[in-house]
Amino acid sequence: MRIVVVSSEAVPFSKTGGLGDVAAALPKGLAQAGHEVTLILPHYPQQFAKLTDAPALTPVSLALRVPVGHKLVDGRVLKGQLPGSNVTVYLIDQPIYFDRKGVYVENEQDYRDNCERFVYFSRAAVEVVRHLNLKPDVIHANDWQTGLVPALVAAELRRQPGLDRVASVFTVHNMAFQGRFWHWDMHLTGLDWKYFNWKQMEFFGHLNLLKTGISFADMVTTVSPTYAREIQTPEYGCGLHGALSSRSSDLVGILNGVDTEIWNPTTDPYIAQQYSVETVESGKAACKAALQKRLGLPVRADVPLFGSVSRMTGQKGFALIGQCADVLLDQDVQLVFLGSGDPHYEGLLKQLAVTHPTKVSTTIGYNEELSHQVEAGCDVFLMPSEFEPCGLNQMYSLIYGTVPIVRAVGGLADSVVDANDHNLAAGAANGFSFHEFRGEVLFWNICRARNLFADKPKWRKLQQTGMKRDWSWKHSAAEYVRIYERAIGKRRVGSECEGEEE
Ligand code: ADP
DSSP states (O other), X not given: OEEEEEOSOBTTTBOSSHHHHHHHHHHHHHHHTTOEEEEEEEOOHHHHTTOTTOOOOEEOSOOEEEEETTEEEEEEEEEEEOTTSOOEEEEEEOHHHHOSSSSSEETTEEOTTHHHHHHHHHHHHHHHHHHTTOOOSEEEEETGGGTHHHHHHHHTGGGSTTOTTOEEEEEESOTTOOOEEOGGGHHHHTOOGGGOSTTTXXXXXXXXXXXXXXXXXXXXXXXXXXXXXXXXXXXTSTTOHHHHHTTGGGEEEOOOOBOTTTSOTTTOTTSSXXXXXXXXXXXXXXXXXXXHHHHTOOOOSSSOEEEXXXXXXXXXXXXXHHHHHHHHTXXXXXXXXXXXXXXXXXXXXXXXXXXXXXXXXXXXXXOHHHHHHHHHHOSEEEEOOSOOSSOSHHHHHHHTTOEEEEESSHHHHHHOOBXXXXXXXXXXXXXXXEOSOOHHHHHHHHHHHHHHHTSHHHHHHHHHHHHHSOOBHHHHHXXXXXXXXXXXXXXXXXXXXXXXXX
């Protein structure tokens, strides 16, 4: 199958969160399964300049000229390779839009022209498909930044000779980010205003690019089966539960896999001692001591070490840590936080490190190497998210024998099996999970983990159950192929994608 994946970020070229991991690992997994995969990304020169091992890029002889509203915006296309794969990458180079310090945000403010930037990117990606004669069976777009792509496929691309059979798939990685813009931005898209209706691109008077992707794609996926159910309810649908329910027969949740070339304790170059499921005890002991030393915490094997690597935002449940911090820090525990985000949570966690220097270490910032060391060195990983489409860190933790404590939502519910008596007896337990979004419930689960941590044989069993499961992309990539096949069978053409009213 010929597959084109379009994303606003992918490692190593760019990454702000889980999308960056998925948009690189899925194409790799698909290519390994024998499919011909092309990835189209924006070129962010300032992110690219930070790469230590930057892939070689060569200009493609294609002069892009993309309509954005009344303007025609030129651009270049650069060609490269996704490291460790035979996936071809095309990067859309237009410095006016993409040569910036941030990817979407600078000084905590969204770029004011984000709609224009990603309309340009979406149209440019479709132009690349057309002019480079990629002839895909399916185009797979991701999140609001490429939500316009399925609409362009349905309304424009399929009308081109030889391209009438292209199918589209749209994946929602997080309903909280929708690309909502004022209605006049509709003219930037170049699509007929007839599509600006409540069933397609409009949402309470605004242009909504996430809704656009959901409405026009032949198949819609999201990143875990539980999240696929949750987002059809008012509680988790962020206003779009109706749009999602109306597509429920075409909406499928597929749990993300993990790039096990990057996240693998047997080969990880960043950690103090590599280890496997057989050597987890000694390996983790060495990694724990090295982490404690690096962060200036007392080097002690007996104290349970809890860690978190995360965007520090409300979504990730830091409010619960705040609620139980006092009682938690009365215990003999150590806590390690790595991340950045909301100044309120950054301040809270920095303050805990100041008031409890022998128990808490907080590192504000983005640090790939330290994130691997936290995963390897901690005993327990904290992820009490308010909502979590899939979540990657709980799966990294499971692979590293770091037992996760999670709230049972979205992908956390689909990957973590609670260590209750029944699951322990069945040998299925790999972590701790709870439902109520309350600090005392998190604290109670931290105590459960601390108690089990003291029971070494049971703890070892928990760790090994998590480590033994195959978390790689193999299964998820195969599921995506089935979705692509369904999308090809469903291709909606002509009047089926027309607006509500002429
Ligand atoms: P989300 O996409 O909601 O941010 P995920 O768990 O799906 O959450 O993915 C987050 C990704 O970003 C993981 O790969 C995680 O390790 C990484 N990450 C987040 N914050 C940091 C940080 N401060 N330093 C290094 N990696 C980070």
